[in-house]
Amino acid sequence: MDNLFEMVLFQDRNWIIKNHEKKDINSINMKYGIWSDMKFKSGVKRNKRALPPLWKNNAGQPRVPYTLDMSKGQNYSNVIIQSINMLNTHMKNYSCVNNPPVWVPRTNETDYVTFMTVPNDGCWSYVGRVGGSQQINIGDGCQYTGI
Numbered sequence: 001m002d003n004l005f006e007m008v009l010f011q012d013r014n015w016i017i018k019n020h021e022k023k024d025i026n027s028i029n030m031k032y033g034i035w036s037d038m039k040f041k042s043g044v045k046r047n048k049r050a051l052p053p054l055w056k057n058n059a060g061q062p063r064v065p066y067t068l069d070m071s072k073g074q075n076y077s078n079v080i081i082q083s084i085n086m087l088n089t090h091m092k093n094y095s096c097v098n099n100p101p102v103w104v105p106r107t108n109e110t111d112y113v114t115f116m117t118v119p120n121d122g123c124w125s126y127v128g129r130v131g132g133s134q135q136i137n138i139g140d141g142c143q144y145t146g147i
Contacts, residue, residue: 055102055111055129065106066113067133073117076143080115083145 057063066084068077088101106112114133123142126134 061100062102064103064113065109065111066103066115067106069114069116073119074140074143076115076117076138079143079145080138086145 054062055064068080070077084103088103091102111129111131112133114135115138116135117138121137121139123137123139125136
């Protein structure tokens, strides 16, 4: 994505947050489109490929290590952990393969997801796997559980 698109995207997102604080993410997406909660690194373009890279452990099993960083804003750690537990249970019950939990607390993995809460920054995640700490911001209106 080009820098102009990113600039417009983030200005729009901040306007949305200030002017629609009481709306949930679904109503915001319906009005402004799904792009309002995606974040792109500068100069990065998405290429077509058959399958995206999977998060796997050394044994080849799907694993997504995660950390929680609630130091900057509202502490939604209980909601995040509850959602992770729901997702792991769902994947275990409805998967063709009976794998151990997919989302696991990070130990020493190089690539991992960091759930965080930055005030007035909305709900967003990078698109695709970026490597290192991949941030997911859980802003106001996104702190609900459900699959």
